[in-house]
Amino acid sequence: MTSQSDTPPAAGPHSEPAPALLPGATPEEVLSYARAFVAAIPHARALGFRLDEIGGGRAVVSMPWAARMVGDASRTGVHGSAIVALLDTCCGAAVVSHPAAGRVTATIDLRIDYLRPARSEQRLIARAELTHLTDKVAFLRAHVESEGAPGRPLATATGAFTVDGRRAASSNTGDFGALS
Amino acid sequence: MSIAGKVLSEAGTEALLTALREELPYLDVLGMRFETRGDELTAELPFDEKLIGNPFLPALHGGAIAAFAELTALTTLTLMRFAALPGTGGERPAGAPVLPAELHACLPRTIDFTMDYLRPGRPRAAWARARIIRAGRRYASVQTRAWQDRSDRPFVEARGRFLMPEI
Numbered sequence: 236m237t238s239q240s241d242t243p244p245a246a247g248p249h250s251e252p253a254p255a256l257l258p259g260a261t262p263e264e265v266l267s268y269a270r271a272f273v274a275a276i277p278h279a280r281a282l283g284f285r286l287d288e289i290g291g292g293r294a295v296v297s298m299p300w301a302a303r304m305v306g307d308a309s310r311t312g313v314h315g316s317a318i319v320a321l322l323d324t325c326c327g328a329a330v331v332s333h334p335a336a337g338r339v340t341a342t343i344d345l346r347i348d349y350l351r352p353a354r355s356e357q358r359l360i361a362r363a364e365l366t367h368l369t370d371k372v373a374f375l376r377a378h379v380e381s382e383g384a385p386g387r388p389l390a391t392a393t394g395a396f397t398v399d400g401r402r403a404a405s406s407n408t409g410d411f412g413a414l415s
Numbered sequence: 416m417s418i419a420g421k422v423l424s425e426a427g428t429e430a431l432l433t434a435l436r437e438e439l440p441y442l443d444v445l446g447m448r449f450e451t452r453g454d455e456l457t458a459e460l461p462f463d464e465k466l467i468g469n470p471f472l473p474a475l476h477g478g479a480i481a482a483f484a485e486l487t488a489l490t491t492l493t494l495m496r497f498a499a500l501p502g503t504g505g506e507r508p509a510g511a512p513v514l515p516a517e518l519h520a521c522l523p524r525t526i527d528f529t530m531d532y533l534r535p536g537r538p539r540a541a542w543a544r545a546r547i548i549r550a551g552r553r554y555a556s557v558q559t560r561a562w563q564d565r566s567d568r569p570f571v572e573a574r575g576r577f578l579m580p581e582i
Binding site: 276342 | 439441444464465466467468469470474476477478479481482485486489524525526527528529530531532535
């Protein structure tokens with residue numbers, strides 16, 4: 236999703252291991268923890284991403300509509316490039332949310348189909364879900380919609396992300412590695 | 416830049432890139448810069464901490480890289496179309512701005528875009544060039560390559576299809 240390496244890094248000299256959540260963490264605590272990680276991603280913070288939902292191989296990440304993201308000054312239309320980062324971050328979050336997927340992930344490939352421009356100044360919401368998981372690769376589908384218009388996605392995407400199979404034994408607590 | 420014998424003047428190129436920056440403020444969000452040498456356009460993504468995705472490696476954000484590649488392709492196509500318009504060659508006076516209507520006649524829309532991530536994006540500058548595979552009246556197909564330390568070792572390859580504006 237955000238970084239790429241030939242072998243996904245485990246907790247080691249090249250990545251900071253995330254503290255495991257305490258067993259019995261509530262969903263609110265899980266979300267709060269995951270939100271903090273998304274906020275720690277410099278590019279995600281710069282664009283104002285917010286993690287809204289995460290768990291079980293799904294994630295929702297949203298961003299405020301902002302003038303600087305608008306591609307067409309004559310009408311409200313978000314240029315495609317601005318939502319790619321949103322999709323990429325959302326897919327990565329979906330991968331690490333899966334109990335078997337590992338702590339870190341990186342994008343292998345990502346394809347985006349641009350369906351329609353945004354017609355309003357509503358928040359942009361990306362939704363991603365795993366469609367298939369192997370011990371090395373996670374396959375996902377995702378889309379971006381304007382808040383309030385769920386049936387009219389702005390873009391759809393499919394992606395393949397790396398999977399780090401070496402997961403801490405406490406995988407069932409839902410600990411999240413560096414949401415990179 | 417030249418196409419079919421028409422030559423795009425420096426003044427024309429500068430005017431187009433200025434208009435493009437106003438139309439696509441995301442270019443400035445990323446801090447992208449362009450350099451043209453004859454008909455070759457190279458885009459640069461200077462390093463900035465805000466482009467980082469994984470702060471522990473550190474590595475550039477995949478979405479930032481994708482936007483960089485897509486905007487490089489769009490700019491390359493826009494320049495190509497612009498060069499084919501009358502009044503973009505040596506007869507264009509220096510400082511004459513490119514009007515929004517002129518820009519809209521040149522700026523394509525992305526239909527789809529695919530990114531292959533080959534290597535980590537390191538925390539330093541990156542460059543990209545787009546190769547127009549085919550540009551017809553309506554559709555264009557572009558491959559974009561981005562590199563950092565070595566141009567023969569790209570860290571990303573991308574392919575996109577674009578809808579050209581009506582002539």
